[in-house]
Amino acid sequence: MSERNDGEKRTVAQRARDLYMPTVFSRAQLIRSGLSGRRISSAVARGDLVRIRRDRYALPSTPQDVISAVRIGGRVSCLTLLVSVGVFVHHCRRLHVLVTPGSSRLRLSKETESVLHWRVRSSVDRCLHAAPIAEAVAHSVYCQTPRDALATLDSVLHHAVMTYEELADLFASLPARFRALLALVDASAASGPETYMRLILKAMGVSYETQVYLEGVGYVDFVVDGWLIIECDSKEFHEGWEKQVQDRARDIAAARLGYVTVRPLAKELLGDHTAVREALEQIIEVMGARFTDGPRSRFSMNDRRTV
Known part of the structure; x- marks a missing residue:
């Protein structure tokens, strides 16, 4: 499941840059910028500024999650921050807020279920509304299962x-129980479901390649044992008849080269993936012998990996 043809959407880097733009200010910052106390009050009355809490003001365009985090008395972090910039997170149902140790007068809302993070790995930077990316990533390791955390890290x-x-520096500061995850991280995973698929293949003990380029087909997510293509499909990137036509054309082109293609759905990989693993094991058992001397990928973005 590739995100390569995503030119119309903002990249993660662009979204991160937008998130860290100054949109939340202290009263002292506003005064240093040339506003008097009266002009600050007038800006709030006109709706040009939003008073979030004592000594915190925001531009009206500031995302609601950011405003909610600052209103509590902290900064948006962890899964909430990563989702907002487009990093894969399996589940994020609560507002995650970084609260500086020693903070008081926190204003927790009954309407918003929140997770407060008190661990701070480094000195707090100048951004008043969002935790540093490294802090958010560190928090995400604590807040997820190992499988989900690995998908986020990928x-x-x-x-x-x-x-x-x-990432290695970050893990050096985390408890030792988390450090095994670092050895499993793989930047070639273009989507969360691809991480889950890779873990299934590792558990099966088969030989596989990731992000393989096939002439006339393009990039495919996995090639297993040199003959089985696995594409991790999701509704987001494979919805609509036009996309279905493209996928079928790619499958036919791959078949002409001697490859078999299977397409497990993202929801099957993100949930209980037992059925996916069993299906793959049966396919390899039934058809694998026919392809022992079959085609091998001509080019891979990564070294061939045997687990």
Whole structure:
């Protein structure tokens, strides 16, 4: 499931840049910018500024999650922040807020279920409304299952939100129980379901390649044992008849090269994936012998990996 043809949408880097634009200000910052106390009050009355809480003002365009986090007394972080910039997160049903240790007068809302994060790995930067990306990624490891956390970490690397070296530094500061995840991170995963599919293939012990380019077909998500193509389909990227036509044309082109294609749905991978694994094991058992000497991929973005 590729996100390569996404030119009309903002990239993760663009969304992150927008999120960290100054949209929340202290009263002192507004006064330093040339506004008097009276002009601040007038701007609030006109709707040009929103008074969130004592000493915090926001532009009207500020996202609601950000306003809610600042109103509590912190900054948006963890899964909420990562979702807002387009990093893959399996589930995010609550507002995640970074609260500086020692903070008081927190204003928790009965309408919004919140998760407060008190752990701060580094000094707090100047942004008043959003935690540093590294802090949000660290929090996301605590807040998710290992499988879900790995999908988020893959997405962070794939979208170049952080480098591998930066992730390694981050994990060095986390409890030892989390560090095994770092060895499993793979930036080639172009979507969350691809991470879950990779974990299934690892558990099966088969040989596979990721993001393989086939002449006349294009990039495919996985090639297993040199003959079985696996494409991880989701509603977001495979909806509509036109897309269905393209996928079928790609499958026929792959078949002409000697490949078999299967397309498990994202919802099957994100939930209980037992049925997917069993189906793949049966397909490989029934058809694998016929393709022992079959075609092998001509080009791969990654080294061939045998698990």
